[in-house]
Amino acid sequence: MKSSEVTRAEGYHVPVLCGESVEALVTNPEGIYIDCTFGGGGHSRRILERLSPEGHLFGLDRDPDAAEACEIDDPRFTFVRTNFRHLRHFMDFYGIEQVDGILADLGLSSHHLDDEERGFSFRFEGPLDMRMNSRGGRTAAELIASLEQEELGKLLANYGELKGSYRIATLLKAASEQGRLSTIGELLSAVAPVVPERDKQSLAKLFQALRIAVNDEIGALHQLLSDGCQLLAPGGRFVVITYHSLEDRPVKHFFRTGNVEGHRETDAFGAPITPLKPLQSKPILPSEEEVARNPRARSAKLRIATKL
The missing domain is CATH 3.40.50.150 (Vaccinia Virus protein VP39)
Structure with a gap:
């Protein structure tokens, strides 16, 4: 080699x-x-x-x-x-x-975690993407926009085992419907009342849940x-x-x-x-x-x- x-x-x-x-x-x-x-x-x-x-x-x-x-x-x-x-x-x-x-x-x-354009990590600002295949499928932002609030809450609970998952879903849907959920920064701002940026563990669970769903x-x-x-x-x-x-x-x-x-x-x-x-x-x-x-x-x- x-x-x-x-x-x-x-x-x-x-x-x-x-x-x-x-x-x-x-x-x-x-x-x-x-x-x-x-x-x-x-x-x-x-x-x-x-x-x-x-x-x-x-x-x-x-x-x-x-x-x-x-x-x-x-x-x-x-x-x-x-x-x-x-x-x-x-x-x-x-x-x-x-x-x-x-x-x-x-x-x-x-590579995925360190690429700001892929949107897998809350450490960087970038598009709310999270697709492993960046050339196809729905982004995380598009997924959130497509789901009903109840569906999104269930997804966060099942895939992230997050406390307050349905409250987080409410905040995400509100930001999405107002056109304020296309970047990582906008997602962090949207969920800040429930998951502040200092709560790294909960943010990791949130990103995990969205990534799992985006990529099935x-x-x-x-x-x-x-x-x-x-x-x-x-x-x-x-x-x-x-x-x-x-x-x-x-x-x-x-x-x-x-x-x-x-x-x-x-x-x-x-x-x-x-x-x-x-x-x-x-x-x-x-x-x-x-x-x-x-x-x-x-x-x-x-x-x-x-x-x-």
Whole structure:
């Protein structure tokens, strides 16, 4: 790997739990693998280091910036610009019936958080956007304008677990209807009576809720778990890194029971029916050294399952 490529990749995004996740993922150097969240390519580059000349890696990312920022020139690698919810469709297109491992790092990339024009962080002034694919879909401002007040309040409660979510929804709708909700600054001003700027934790929850809704992250995750499980070959690994309970809970349930609700199904003899087997009882957490080096890793949880 060229040092210039590493520098560019780390500038775009510092991969979390990289060694642990790739170690768990690659069990067959000649196999076919999928990095569902290519980002800056940090995980993908590490995977390629472990593959033989016969192995192959597909890297998926919905963000057009990802491929442009971190190109990988390797015949064993194919970049696919798509949301990972369309995984099965594109594997069918490439004639891939089974894969040996699937990796998904569900966190936002450093690039997204640090780009003022993307609107993912309340640290910067910029447009109220929050789209992971900046070339399509509704912005956060458009989403708020399109929802009824009751719907918006429910969204903030479910995805942000915010106190006063319905009061916040009232303030956001009022600002939107008055044409004062197109930037981050206007959003902060609108919610200030309930969520002052000093309340960083509540603001983070608010931004999380809007981002999840704008990008339909939970719906996409559920689709990935279902389709990815079907695509895995027996013995294949499913490796997922989550950052909050709304992501971690369905992953934990699916790995244990085969469905995101966590309902245990049994056969006629009472034995559990599940297509996957978790490889650890508790998630793997980043080390203190990694968190010190990359504070954005502090909430990460790594879960690993194998296809039965």
